[in-house]
Amino acid sequence: MPDPLSQLPGYALRRAANAMMGELADRLAPLGLRVAEASVLMLAGARDNQTSSEIGRILDVQRANMVPLLNRLERAGLVERVPIDRKSSAIVLTLAGRQKLREVEAVTSAFEADLLARVPLDHRDHLVPALNALWR
Amino acid sequence: MPDPLSQLPGYALRRAANAMMGELADRLAPLGLRVAEASVLMLAGARDNQTSSEIGRILDVQRANMVPLLNRLERAGLVERVPIDRKSSAIVLTLAGRQKLREVEAVTSAFEADLLARVPLDHRDHLVPALNALWR
DNA sequence: TCTCAATTGCTATTGCTAATAGCATTTACA
DNA sequence: TGTAAATGCTATTAGCAATAGCAATTGAGA
Numbered sequence: 231m232p233d234p235l236s237q238l239p240g241y242a243l244r245r246a247a248n249a250m251m252g253e254l255a256d257r258l259a260p261l262g263l264r265v266a267e268a269s270v271l272m273l274a275g276a277r278d279n280q281t282s283s284e285i286g287r288i289l290d291v292q293r294a295n296m297v298p299l300l301n302r303l304e305r306a307g308l309v310e311r312v313p314i315d316r317k318s319s320a321i322v323l324t325l326a327g328r329q330k331l332r333e334v335e336a337v338t339s340a341f342e343a344d345l346l347a348r349v350p351l352d353h354r355d356h357l358v359p360a361l362n363a364l365w366r
Numbered sequence: 367m368p369d370p371l372s373q374l375p376g377y378a379l380r381r382a383a384n385a386m387m388g389e390l391a392d393r394l395a396p397l398g399l400r401v402a403e404a405s406v407l408m409l410a411g412a413r414d415n416q417t418s419s420e421i422g423r424i425l426d427v428q429r430a431n432m433v434p435l436l437n438r439l440e441r442a443g444l445v446e447r448v449p450i451d452r453k454s455s456a457i458v459l460t461l462a463g464r465q466k467l468r469e470v471e472a473v474t475s476a477f478e479a480d481l482l483a484r485v486p487l488d489h490r491d492h493l494v495p496a497l498n499a500l501w502r
Numbered sequence: 503t504c505t506c507a508a509t510t511g512c513t514a515t516t517g518c519t520a521a522t523a524g525c526a527t528t529t530a531c532a
Numbered sequence: 533t534g535t536a537a538a539t540g541c542t543a544t545t546a547g548c549a550a551t552a553g554c555a556a557t558t559g560a561g562a
Contacts (some may be wrong), residue, residue: 231426233502234412235405238474239481240386242497244401247383248426249501250376265380266548269371276370283510288369290384295549297512317557319508338374345375349496356492360485361378365385366369402519419539431520433541453528453539 235353243364250345257337263328266291267303268334274309275331282311303327304305379500386481393473397466402427403439404470407459410445415456418447426468439463 235241251265258268266289273285286296300321303309308327311319323331346354370378387401394404402425409421422432435459439445444463447455459467482490 236407236498236502237494239478239494239497240390240474241405242494243379243386246497246500247379249524250379254376264450264547269377272371282404290381291511291548292550293511294513294551311511315558319511325487338376342375345500349499353492353496353499356489357496358373358375358378360489360493360496361382362372363485363489364382364481366372400518417539418537427519428521429540430522451529455540495553 247350250322253267254338254341257341261333261337262306263330263334266299268338270303270311270321271297271327271331271334272338274321275323275328279314281314282317283318285321292316390474390477393477394470397469397473398442399466399470402435404474405456406432406435406439407444407463407467407470408474411459411464411474414448414458417450417454418457419454421457 236245241248255265258265261268263271269289270285273288274280281298282300283293285291286293291299300331304311307324308330310322310324312322313319334363346357349357372381391401394401397404399407405425406421409424411418418432418436419429421427422429427435436445436447440447442462443460444466446458446460448458449455482493485493
């Protein structure tokens with residue numbers, strides 16, 4: 231038994247998440263995106279007129295940390311900050327952003343499929359519900 | 367639907383792991399330990415005469431990053447570096463380290479139980495096998 | 503309608519974790 | 533025995549998240 235901790239749910243969860251995040255980061259790197267940036271892109275594409283704060287609340291990213299993240303996406307020409315009123319802005323995908331989102335979706339759906347394929351069939355359908363029960 | 371990403375296995379995995387790690391960190395903080403430190407303590411306690419490199423290989427912590435971690439544990443009087451030969455040292459728990467390990471085990475087993483309790487019964491037994499299939 | 507609390511977007515800073523590159527010494531194998 | 537591999541370490545870096553604080557704007561209740 232090379233790893234006496236692997237029967238602990240918390241440990242297994244951490245190791246699986248680390249491995250997964252590393253692989254996803256590798257797959258997104260060719261698109262010039264980090265995982266957090268890709269999530270923001272997906273969220274901004276899913277619903278219009280969301281503010282930075284709203285996206286941050288959904289993803290559990292604090293307002294302060296959304297700023298440099300959105301700056302990078304804006305500098306890359308993928309999103310725009312479109313004023314809603316004098317205080318807030320909507321995060322809107324540019325044309326290039328929508329194109330990039332399509333690539334992100336291709337990468338992530340292939341990734342999620344590969345991920346699930348590694349899980350034995352009899353456990354597979356239980357994974358997402360079990361995980362979501364842990365934090366939602 | 368507050369979170370359109372939560373059906374993605376990778377996303378659910380990341381969110382669950384983050385929530386879990388945060389909670390475990392909070393529970394270990396009163397012992398003066400971080401999660402990584404507690405794992406090293408558990409591993410060093412599980413088998414004797416392991417070197418820093420061996421522990422690092424099991425936990426996927428690089429040699430370079432084991433150094434400050436073990437320094438902290440040593441400064442706290444929980445482990446000792448006992449020379450095996452002129453190159454390697456065994457990481458050995460001190461008396462205080464064995465005592466601390468008992469506290470760590472109490473915290474983690476309570477934690478793991480609480481974790482599993484949040485998972486609906488019909489998914490519960492599938493969680494650890496599914497997670498381990500993702501990285502082992 | 504006026505006031506005050508809450509919200510927004512931001513700056514600046516910090517700590518933790520992990521990654522990289524490099525180095526001297528020691529060990530193990532062929 | 534000679535060479536490749538391993539060990540423990542230093543030093544540095546990048547990414548990510550957390551905190552504190554601030555000016556301006558908005559919104560809700562009196």
